[in-house]
Amino acid sequence: MHRSTFLKLISGASLGAFTLRGQWIFANPLPFVGAPSGLRPYLHLPRPDSIWVSWWSDADSQTFIDFGASPDALNTTVTGSVDVLGSNYHYHSAKLTNLTPNTYYYYRVRTENATSATFRFRSAPALGSTTSPFRALIIGDNQIVEKESTNDPYHRYEKLMERAVTKIRALHQNKPIEEIIDVVVMPGDQVDYGNNNQWRHLHFYCSRLISPNVPIMTSVGNHETYGDSGLNRYRRLFRYEEVDYNGIPGPDGDSYYSHQMANFVFVHTNSELGNSATQTQWIQSITNAAKSDSSVDWLISICHRPYQAEQYLGDISSWMRNTAMPILNQTDKHFLNIGAHHHIYHRGQVKDAPNYHIISGGSAWDQYWGQSGREADYDDVQKSINNWTWQLLVADPATQKAEVTCYAEAHCLLPANNRWIYNSKEVDRFHRIRGKAAPNTPSLTNSDTSPLSLPYTLNSSPYSTSTDELLNSVQYQVSTVPNFSSTNIDTVVDFENFYGDTGAPDYLPVDIHAGKDITQYELGASALPNGTYYARTRHRDRNATWSAWSLPYTFTITGSNAANPxxxxxxxxxxxxxxxxxxxxxxxxxxxxxxxxxxxxxxxxxxxxxxxxxxxxxxxxxxxxxxxxxxxxxxxxxxxxxxxxxxxxxxxxxxxxGNRTNLSQSKDKYDQGEDVTINFSNADVAGNQLKLYRAGMTPGLDTPIAAYTLTSAQGSWPITALDKGYYFAVVQANSGNIKISDRLAFQLGERIATLTLPKTTYHHSEDILATFLNGPANPKDWLGVYRQGEEPGTGELLNYVYVDGRPAGDVTVVEDLPIGAYYLSLFTNDSYTEVSNRVSFNVEPQVFKLDSFTIQGTQASLLWATQAGVNYTLQKSADLKTWQDLSSYLGDGSQATLQHSLSHSDTRCFFRVVVKTP
The missing domain is CATH 2.60.40.1930 (Macroglobulin (MG2) domain)
Structure with missing residues (x-):
């Protein structure tokens, strides 16, 4: 399913109660104002005694900043540097030093040709400071670069930022934003493609409403690496290599780093590195230091690829989920994990730690229910809401409470002129107060002693607590052993569970737990086989704190048909x-x-x-x-x-x-016709076989391309005369199918996949069915459509569709393209790397005929049935050779009439209606 079509009405949409902290009210969208014109600098890396200031010019060579304690006393001038990243891309930067913590400064930036207005910022609070509330704006990812439509011509991110600033100021008596917010946190994909144009004209330009007054701190996402795989440009733009927490620098400089502000430590990780041992050890060092650091009350981790996701299943950071989070959660100071990558809002709780994880939402490429093909409702996600959102983090030292509020602004499937109608609607609020008492221990009130038949309901005692916290979750476990070392059932049920939406026309989120009594849990008719079981429960409050477990309740089931040893x-x-x-x-x-x-x-x-x-x-x-x-x-x-x-x-x-065999090779990309060598070591000499498969094949089910019997503990397998393609090798035991090595993947050649269309000319509004073969079979391989002459990553992506990780298949790619010339290509794993040939095609209007042509008096009228989105032009000629444009009409699918008033000179004339290509 592609981005312009939504055919799935998610289960639960018939519940009827579509509320999120009050009814959704559709108001007139707030007008977009935009930032003032002129040179507007960008602040980053705030420290109690320093801050970096940057801006762009086309060709200027001088860099100056004048600053001081008042707008009339800019008495200190700092000379900075200019980094020439390319023609018309001069990047100016300078560091302001010797600042006093938590103090307002005024400044302006200038070159030999331009001087900015005077701006004000507040220096970072002293490390460990708890004298005033700390606030952060969380907003990302925002990498979409194209304009939304002719009716809504502003960058999405620019509008989202303006909405956030407007709302935050309204919550604080319209004070200047630098008096409210300490820092802006962006969790990756600040750009769609890591080139100069997008850094300057997308990220820096669209941040300009807030960037002169409040510092911005970014993390690396996958899109930063496109066109900048080594992050060389990213490292030149930002100065994160200068910062560390507690003397623990990020080993890869700007790629990942930690940063303390007041009593917060922000841990900006790099999810693109995968399971990096070096980054893991750095996380452990940060956690160890924070545990005993009295100047730190809160630890927040940022990882572009998220901890969990209910759409595009599995497209998460397994390193963050399985390795980094357990380390970070060694301290209860770790309050929040911020992710992005999926263009929705999501919030959940880690099952066994007092910790939240979110996907920020941002305003990037459209994502909506039904698009990903595979979706699942997970216990550790409480809300998935397909809106463009941002969050406000507030930590109040007076109450020792850290709280995050999420605000929605738009939905991608609403019409462009009615898309931004939520006007900063609050869709979520959650908090953490460390040290607050846990809920009271519940009990299971079931008292049946004779054998039971299914279905059967476990009943928890009512929620109770010594605090003001409300009930959030109930966990149920059922086991055949009294210590619950293994479980037959282990589930968490939240008091609200937003999953799916109502579909067209409003796409409102649906709470599938609306009206549900979560202190009851039904064991279904086939939930358990016959036998004796132990059950227990515990309660979690809205401070993310669990009670102790209840005492076990013992029961016996008989008459079940669910036995499946x-x-x-x-x-x-x-x-x-x-x-x-x-x-x-x-x-x-x-x-x-x-x-x-x-x-x-x-x-x-x-x-x-x-x-x-x-x-x-x-x-x-x-x-x-x-x-x-x-x-x-x-x-x-x-x-x-x-x-x-x-x-x-x-x-x-x-x-x-036996031993797991290790596989390696000198490179993972080979030229077509080049020989391939696969090295092995730590092998058992027992007739095990090293087998070669194409991407998408399943070892044990599919016949391998080739096989090599291992006869020594280490050695190499030379492979010759391979066709171009995506391959992987794996060692399988003896003649069987048990895999005893990791897969070793490689590619032979470029543009390996084959892409075809059944024809080269399509009518406007006609679907395009594409066929592809020999793809790399990665989870987010996708087909994209571009105009002829435009390049991926820099040109406008007109439409796209994921191919669900398949190596081959048929895909309906696009509908409703304007009249014009295009090409289609296959890209790998959410990147702009083309892996197929380009297929060119044209979109032309359908042949149409005039329904009538009449003249009444001096009025000539032409009537015909239009096609939506097609631009029709009425023309006149006196000789059928030269035609004059008279008027135009943009079709909307209805009957249209074009009229022309005849004059005395029109003694002999001809009329026609033509379709003009934009």
Missing amino acids: SLQIASPVLAPNTDILVQYEQGPGNAKDWIGLYKKGQIPGGPASTAWSYVSGPAGNLTLNTAGKLDVGAEYFLGFFENDAYSELSPRVPFYH
Whole structure:
């Protein structure tokens, strides 16, 4: 589904209660004013004693800043430098030093040819200061560069910034913005493409309403790297390499850094580095220092790719989710994780830490419900709202409360002239007060002692607390073991859960938990097999604090048809001389049910098992002692057997006993026709095979392109005569399908994918069906349409559609293109890297005929059925050779009439209606 079409009405939209802290009221949009003209500088890197000031010029070579304590006493002049990034891209910057903390200064910037107005800023508060509230504007990502439409000609980000500034000032008696906000935090994708044009004319230009008065701090997103893969331009624009927290610098300079203001530490990470050991150690060092630092009360992390997302599933930072967040949450000072990348607002809570995570929302490329193909309602996300939003963070030392309020401004699917109608509507508010008492411990009030049948409802006691906090969430766990070391059910239910919307025409968010009593949880008819279970619950308040767990409630289920016994192990590869931990579930619960380990090919009941153990109840964990009992380089399987016999209760679990093979190569991109060499090491010499597949193929299901049997612990596999394509190699055990190495991906050639269209000419409003083959099969590969002569990343992207991670397929790409000449190309993984040929095509008007031509008196009238968006022109000629334009009409799909008043000179004339290409 592409960005201009929304056909899915999300489940739950029939609930009828579409409220977010009050009814949605559609008011007339606030007018857009824009920033005053003239040279407007940009502040960044605020410190208690210094700040950087930057601006652009076309060709000026001098850099001066005059500043002082009043607008009439700009007595200090600082001479800065100019960095020539290109023709018409002179970047001026200078550092103001010896400032007094939390003090207002006036300044102007000038070159030999231009002088700005006089501006005012407030220097950063002293480190650890708690003398006044601290406020930050969170806004991003904002990288869209094209204008929205002819009816709404302003940059989205520029308008979003103006809305934010207007609202914040209105909340504070219209004080100057520098008296309210300490810093602006932007979580990546400040530009769509990291070139000079977009940095100057998108990010700096559209920030100009606030940038002369309040410093802006940015993080790296994926779009910063497009056209600037080494972030060389980014490093030249910003001075983040100068800053650190507690003497712990970011090892990669501007790429990631930490920054203390007052009693806050902001940790700006770089999610584009993936699972970086160096960045991980830096996160640990920051956390260790903050734990015992009395000058720090709050820790905020920023990571462009988010912690979680309910649209475009899996397009998150697994490093942030699985590695960085557990480290940061070693201290309860870590209050908030800010993400972006998905162009929606989202807020959730980390399950086992008093911590929130958000996706800021921003105003970038359209994203909406039904667009991504795969969507899911996750326990750790409480709200997903498809609006362009921004957030205000306020920390009040008087109440020791940090609070974030989210405001919505627009929805991408509303008509352009009615899009910005929310006028800073509050759509979310959440807070954290460290040290506040937790809710009281609840209990499960169920008292049934006889066997139960499903469905069955677990009832929690009412929420209670010694504080003023309200109930936010209830967690339920059900297990077959009283210590809950393994669980059959583990779910969190929030008092509100915004997921999906009402669809056209209003696209209002839907609370699918509206009217839900979250202190009750129903075990469905097939939720659990027969057996004895333990259940417990706990309550979480709106301060993100959990109560203690309730005492377990024990119950027995009978008559269930849900039995599905299963075995699980942590990995299909068991390292040599280690025991194996087995998790079993939904067994029948016989006294002598057991788990046995056999070598591949053996038949249980014939040779004795290599290792075995009785289980304890229907579910649990056990450890099989296998050290010294298994052959290295051999395959085995685990079986779940019933009551001291050989009747198998569940599918077998195969595994490999041995070493994981390491794969490497000197590069991951090869020229077409070039030989490829794959190196391997740490291999078991046991007939394992190194196999080659095309991207999108599934090992074990698809036949490999080629295979190489390993005969030594280390070596290399030379591959010749490969066709161009995207490939990956993986080691599989013996002749089986167990993968015992990570995938090693590479490409051979450029523009590998093949893209075709069934024809080259389309009528206006006709859908275009494209076919692609041999794509790289990344999650966010996409097809994009550009005008002929324009280049991706710099030219206007007219329409696009993701291909859902497929290597090949058919996609309906676009509809409603204006008349003109275009090309279509396939791009990889949300970047502007083209991986296919370009396919050119034209959009022409449909053939139309006049319905009538009449003359009444001196009035000539032509009537016909128009097509929406087509520009028609009435022309007149006296000789059928030279035609004169008379009037124009933009079609809207209805009947149209063009008229012309005849004069005495029109003794012999001809009329026609033509379509003109813009």
